[in-house]
Amino acid sequence: MNTMRAAVFVEPGRIELQEKPIPEIGPTDALLKVTTTTICGTDVHILKGEYPVAAGLTVGHEPVGIIEALGEAVTGYEVGQRVIAGAITPCGQCHPCLGGDKSQCGGKVMGGWQMGNTIDGCQAEYVRIPNAMANLTLVPEGLSDEQVLMCPDIMSTGFGGAESGHIRIGDTVAIFAQGPIGLCATAGAKLMGATRIIVVDGVDERLEVSRKLGADHVINFRRDDPQESIMALTEGRGVDVAIEALGTQETFESCLRVLRPGGTLSSLGVYSGKLTMPLEAIAAGLGDHKIVTTLCPGGKERMRRLMAVIDSGRVDLTAMVTHRFKLDDIVEAYDLFSHQRDGVLKVAITP
Amino acid sequence: MNTMRAAVFVEPGRIELQEKPIPEIGPTDALLKVTTTTICGTDVHILKGEYPVAAGLTVGHEPVGIIEALGEAVTGYEVGQRVIAGAITPCGQCHPCLGGDKSQCGGKVMGGWQMGNTIDGCQAEYVRIPNAMANLTLVPEGLSDEQVLMCPDIMSTGFGGAESGHIRIGDTVAIFAQGPIGLCATAGAKLMGATRIIVVDGVDERLEVSRKLGADHVINFRRDDPQESIMALTEGRGVDVAIEALGTQETFESCLRVLRPGGTLSSLGVYSGKLTMPLEAIAAGLGDHKIVTTLCPGGKERMRRLMAVIDSGRVDLTAMVTHRFKLDDIVEAYDLFSHQRDGVLKVAITP
Amino acid sequence: MNTMRAAVFVEPGRIELQEKPIPEIGPTDALLKVTTTTICGTDVHILKGEYPVAAGLTVGHEPVGIIEALGEAVTGYEVGQRVIAGAITPCGQCHPCLGGDKSQCGGKVMGGWQMGNTIDGCQAEYVRIPNAMANLTLVPEGLSDEQVLMCPDIMSTGFGGAESGHIRIGDTVAIFAQGPIGLCATAGAKLMGATRIIVVDGVDERLEVSRKLGADHVINFRRDDPQESIMALTEGRGVDVAIEALGTQETFESCLRVLRPGGTLSSLGVYSGKLTMPLEAIAAGLGDHKIVTTLCPGGKERMRRLMAVIDSGRVDLTAMVTHRFKLDDIVEAYDLFSHQRDGVLKVAITP
Amino acid sequence: MNTMRAAVFVEPGRIELQEKPIPEIGPTDALLKVTTTTICGTDVHILKGEYPVAAGLTVGHEPVGIIEALGEAVTGYEVGQRVIAGAITPCGQCHPCLGGDKSQCGGKVMGGWQMGNTIDGCQAEYVRIPNAMANLTLVPEGLSDEQVLMCPDIMSTGFGGAESGHIRIGDTVAIFAQGPIGLCATAGAKLMGATRIIVVDGVDERLEVSRKLGADHVINFRRDDPQESIMALTEGRGVDVAIEALGTQETFESCLRVLRPGGTLSSLGVYSGKLTMPLEAIAAGLGDHKIVTTLCPGGKERMRRLMAVIDSGRVDLTAMVTHRFKLDDIVEAYDLFSHQRDGVLKVAITP
Missing domain, CATH: 3.90.180.10 (Medium-chain alcohol dehydrogenases, catalytic domain)
Structure with a gap:
């Protein structure tokens, strides 16, 4: 019954x-x-x-x-x-x-x-x-x-990607893929003080949402090469933090390739197959790069903080x-x- | 002239x-x-x-x-x-x-x-x-x-591997390869408070030096399987920090495989070819793993601190x-x- | 000449x-x-x-x-x-x-x-x-x-107060005094993800500027008791970070009194006389409190980042x-x- | 019954x-x-x-x-x-x-x-x-x-003082009072890589134990002025971290006075009365000083780590x-x- x-x-x-x-x-x-x-x-x-x-x-x-x-x-x-x-x-x-x-x-x-x-x-x-x-x-x-x-997953995961990247005021951040998690990573990067947020996706409607959530530059990979575009936008300097929000070899590798020396790849994707790092993309191990993977943070204090963000109107x-x-x-x-x-x-x- | x-x-x-x-x-x-x-x-x-x-x-x-x-x-x-x-x-x-x-x-x-x-x-x-x-x-x-x-290179690099791993009091640390840099990583791990240091090399003479510099367990990979040995020593838990001090796919991958969820791979090696991460070794991106590469830190404040270590007699x-x-x-x-x-x-x- | x-x-x-x-x-x-x-x-x-x-x-x-x-x-x-x-x-x-x-x-x-x-x-x-x-x-x-x-001073100092407080997404922050430095601390706190910013000053015109720069609640101490108001707003919990932007015993002490256990007082003021910490205000040393003082950060990388904030339009x-x-x-x-x-x-x- | x-x-x-x-x-x-x-x-x-x-x-x-x-x-x-x-x-x-x-x-x-x-x-x-x-x-x-x-208190508290001071390899550390907690702070400072540990107490027997646990210099305040001695030992530079392990105005103030600009006072004492900070001792708020108080960390993971230290023989x-x-x-x-x-x-x- x-x-x-x-x-x-x-x-x-x-x-x-x-x-x-x-x-x-x-x-x-x-x-x-x-x-x-x-x-x-x-x-x-x-x-x-x-x-x-x-x-x-x-x-x-x-x-x-x-x-x-x-x-x-x-x-x-x-x-x-x-x-x-x-x-x-x-x-x-x-x-x-x-x-x-x-x-x-x-x-x-x-x-x-x-x-x-x-x-x-x-x-x-x-x-x-x-x-x-x-x-x-x-x-x-x-x-x-x-x-x-x-809050329970998408926002906690996306924000977690920004947090694990230790984004600081004035950082330039690239975010690959703007599905729900990537979009939340965009919002999180802005909330932490990134001043230049470059996002990559293949769907223009999503890129429009990206703009509303904080993206300063949007790249549709169907029209423009993301790596070239990002290196051009940063005048060859690369980004401080790259966030992977899809889970493919291609986006993971692109993140590495647009990172400045000393930069951080914050990975949110769930991968299948195997991941490969071309040597030049990680400077043969000598570029002081960091790669961090993050599983959705949980627990009630986390949820309280995320709802406080919503409640404050900072992010919609x-x-x-x-x-x-x-x-x-x-x-x-x-x-x-x-x-x-x-x-x-x-x-x-x-x- | x-x-x-x-x-x-x-x-x-x-x-x-x-x-x-x-x-x-x-x-x-x-x-x-x-x-x-x-x-x-x-x-x-x-x-x-x-x-x-x-x-x-x-x-x-x-x-x-x-x-x-x-x-x-x-x-x-x-x-x-x-x-x-x-x-x-x-x-x-x-x-x-x-x-x-x-x-x-x-x-x-x-x-x-x-x-x-x-x-x-x-x-x-x-x-x-x-x-x-x-x-x-x-x-x-x-x-x-x-x-x-x-101090100028070997010690700064090896210690840098321990520091980039953010070793804390009570950590269990595995170090792969005990050449000069790996040996210094061993000394650095001990100096930062690791309480269980497991080192891997193929040369017994080096492993003897390891013991003097702080290794608690030594594994000669010619006799024992490092991954099995480390998982047995940690009762299946894995290590908090794994330091790669050689620069090969094999040691890099072994580091990943002995890491506990949430652990850090601190990489010092100079790699050739390409690096591959089997998915199970990084939990498909969901294990909260960190991978950090470190190039030898320099500058006179760094050198002063390293010489202070020598001068204190803490490390010989x-x-x-x-x-x-x-x-x-x-x-x-x-x-x-x-x-x-x-x-x-x-x-x-x-x- | x-x-x-x-x-x-x-x-x-x-x-x-x-x-x-x-x-x-x-x-x-x-x-x-x-x-x-x-x-x-x-x-x-x-x-x-x-x-x-x-x-x-x-x-x-x-x-x-x-x-x-x-x-x-x-x-x-x-x-x-x-x-x-x-x-x-x-x-x-x-x-x-x-x-x-x-x-x-x-x-x-x-x-x-x-x-x-x-x-x-x-x-x-x-x-x-x-x-x-x-x-x-x-x-x-x-x-x-x-x-x-x-950028050279006011913004670098005020933002420094937010940064030294290690403000995190979802934090509640109180800022005492909203002169130019306090106002910049308000902007900095918002930029780092604080979701509840409570500011205190005695001049309504300044409090109006505070609101534009990110304050969620403003308290004119000539009308309301800051400590009581803040504890009421936080339902007795206190704030995660309190920023002192004036340099008086009274504001310093008020910061301590509104801090939650484990909270951080980030001090920007230049004090005269001597500073006293009533024991109950620091829990006799047992409240896991942190007090951090910050002098205006300088150097060209700092200036570049601050100008990037201005250039991005995030803060005006x-x-x-x-x-x-x-x-x-x-x-x-x-x-x-x-x-x-x-x-x-x-x-x-x-x- | x-x-x-x-x-x-x-x-x-x-x-x-x-x-x-x-x-x-x-x-x-x-x-x-x-x-x-x-x-x-x-x-x-x-x-x-x-x-x-x-x-x-x-x-x-x-x-x-x-x-x-x-x-x-x-x-x-x-x-x-x-x-x-x-x-x-x-x-x-x-x-x-x-x-x-x-x-x-x-x-x-x-x-x-x-x-x-x-x-x-x-x-x-x-x-x-x-x-x-x-x-x-x-x-x-x-x-x-x-x-x-x-482990349940003395060691956890004393080590906590070293940890909250964020002691790094090569640091110079002063510890005021060498009762049980101060002695554990000495052991903790050594375990974290401090290369110059200066301790202060009034009992020679305790100072002898300090030496065994890691002190490089011991000062009996009944014979020598601690502040003068520490500034002389550091050639006027001051210490990176000062740990207060008693809970008096005098030791707290001495900690401040021997800190280098940018240094950290890690406070473990339980104070009575009120604490005062003379302005010159905190550089009127402009010295980038940090003051951190720490209550004994607990929980079973903390206890496990402390027992791992004992078990390793690193500290006795x-x-x-x-x-x-x-x-x-x-x-x-x-x-x-x-x-x-x-x-x-x-x-x-x-x-």
Whole structure:
């Protein structure tokens, strides 16, 4: 009887809506009634079988919702509060978490990513949030579901790329790819004080959004060579920080090639195949280059800070929600989103 | 008439002693009378034609000497003072130097490396030191030439590898290759508070020196598999920092494979060919890994600090000078050093 | 015959315009023909005899000008180029400069501040710039003198306060006093990603400028208690970073009292008397507080970055120049500025 | 019936052994059977009524023990395991903990310090450890209770002073006071690469221990003026980092007076009265000085790292346990320790 609808991975190529039991919670968990969620590029990898999860798993890792129930060891929250949780739900109490590596919770690669990966996710009517006290984050009054919908993953990841690049006032930054994460990296770079932001993508509509979020120069790689253009714009100097937001050999390599000596490549992409670094692109190891990879930071303090950005009006990401679907129509939403039709950036899913 | 003997690159395979004019100096230069110098692995690359320099160039970039003359704009020094200068001689006044990227002086890759690269070097009776005020460093009384001979390059580079890894108290560190630079990285890792240092090399004599400089575990890759051994020693956890001190695909890749999620690969090697990162070794970009390359830090403040380490007795590198030659016999010294004969670590050359 | 007009400190209470010889330059200096300069609060301290300088010294340390002559050891510049130099003119080559402490050049407190302090300054037709290669900074085309006039001191200092506070995305920041430096700290805090900026001053006109530069909340201390207001605004939590931009016991202490545990007080003020820290305000030493003082960062890379901020349009400081004077009328300008009459923020002086 | 002996604060001047119920534990707690503990200087402040705690509170915050029971939400541990917990027991899950301010858990000053402060402590047969999963740390085999007894507070605090000072290879460091915490700061400074450590105390026996732990120069302030001596030793340059390990105006001020421009005062002391900074000692706010206060870092990752230091043999603190008492004789131990009789450094208390 206590069942709910949930988007479930069945087999490669098939995610479908199923009736499943509402999750049970343990002493340190919370149960959320999901009010809005979204689909991530990673979910598409799951759909296509490119990223393996167990058959029968509920997918989704970006929840906005209402606290429905709390484990008996959870204090400081009340049923009925409106919250979000990050895509990464660190425990806060293991050695890596206490050492600052919260995304790698438990010392396993991506250990902090549980929802929609190792436990049931949030493209459903209800979702269990593990380590509730470290992850439930009250939504400030006055912010809508859609306004905070990017916080759990896209905004946290994109901003993380800017932060890991240690962008400083006056930096010149190049960002390769302006999908949702790249766009958030653009907004994050501006927010940290970059004064020249050069972005690269192949879709003019996205480059228009880039401009609104902070890009000073936009390059459509279908028309112009990004490497040449960036070196020309910087008068041969190269950029201080290059952010990779796609996950291909080509963009990774282009980042290296436009970096100034001593610069930082901040990598957000999920790669497949293998990555190669041509020697001249890393100066044979003698250019004082840094390469940093970043998995979406999580935990409630992170979420609080991101919502503070939204609440301050410094950054407005609402234009990123281009389409809206009911949970009942999520298969259709996957179809649109995975084929990047109709100028889609992000979809909002409501049960 | 004002000539001197100098080791000159003639053509690939041939460095020979020639009679050359004593260098003339400009207003911001100094002329050093060299009292001791040494041969670097990079010089061997030059000898073999693997790193291109102009025919006729005097090689060498690790000078200990006496100030013979000072340019008219140089203040704060006196003829007759005993000094060293780093292999990297930053100007301290260009944009990258003022921004902290002194090894990349002028904004060119390796721009700070001039001696024995773009201008005549110090395997000679005299050497011109550019940007003298930023580079001449008084040798503390009581320290011999050989005691400070590692400071200009080997020690600065090796320590730089530990520093770029941001080693913290309690870290576990793996260091691949224990040639002179790797040995200095071992000493540097210990000096920064690493409490478990695991080193890898194929020569037992070097591994014995490693132990003296701070290694807690030594692995001879001819007998044991480094990756397996390190993962066993760390109970599957991996290391916080891995230092690459050789410059091969194999050691670079091994570093990645023994890193814990969130760990740092600090790379010191000079690579040839291309570098490849297998995806599982960098967790497809999701492991919060950092890769940092470091060129030997230079400048007189760096040299002062390194000599302070020697002077304090915290680190004793004198065992690294295994052979001594006269400048007149430098061709013989190259022969020994380039073939790694007779257990050679570093040679001291005196005019 | 080679004389010029210059504003000279004669005795406490008296700065007057005198005819003086045009400065002679040494091999590493440049001579600038000043096109625009300004008066700093520090100059008023000099005028009043509160900060001692030698009688006969030309005052002023914020020059915009044209290169008139270059010392023979200066390369990379040409006579006729339009440049600025920072108030602090580090040599870039001494131990502290190479170690990163450029404002404390030479290892002496404020050692980097020479112009208008230990050597003749720039409230004159010509000024000698020491360490020219480290300090002359080309002004980007399209920027007016007044647009870059804040860079040498006010903007560098104010931004420095934000930077030393290590402001991060999502931080709440309080800034005490909104004179020119405090206003620039406000702009800097916003540029670094602070999402809640609370400023305190006693002049409503200044608080209006604060709002334009990024303040989210303004407190006029004549009407409201700053400490109570800030604690109320932060729901008792306190601020992440508090910036002191005045130099009094009261504002310093207020900063401490509104800091959250673990927060940072970034101090820009020049204090007189002595500073006292009530124990409860620093939690008896147990609150993980940080107190950081910052002297105006200088050097040409700093100036380049600040002008890049202006050039990008991210920050517009032109509203800060409220009055304009000819050099001939500089005594009148001092009178206005030192008495803070007529809503003055900064004055532009042109020869 | 389920009672135990415990050292209880009764009123100022009186801590006595009482029979109390064994603590009950909640779902996220653990119960430890204490095998060894010690008395801290802070406990003496409690005894004297200088630091207020509730009458009836069990004192003590440095436990070594065996897990006796685990709350039902605690996983990853087993009854019978030998562990320590830090004096500071952060939850790891609140906003400040997730933001890195674990000592200020909950956002309250010293919020992470619970044992022997806001809840019953460990000078007893049993102690309840709150937030067990973030704090219970397995003791490596082969380490004795006394070997790890300094980790929970003294070593963590002293090392924290060195870490907050951001000591770098080649730094000159002065440490004022060489009680247990100052001695650990000395060991920590050496471990981080300081090459010149100058310590100040009034007890020659302590200065002898300082030498063993890393001091290069010792100054007995009863014989020599510390400020003069340090400035002479550094040839007027001052020190890079000064660590205050006592908590008095005099030592705090001396730290400021021996700092070089740009240097850092790392403060560990617990102050009473008020702290004053003479203007010349902080260069009127223009010396780029930093002042950092540090409360003992806690959490199990911190404890693991400190025990790794002990286990590596890099630092040996066993000489710091100078006296041993049974819990039954703890009043006697307080008497000895609070009067600093008989050369006492630290006492070991065993039930």
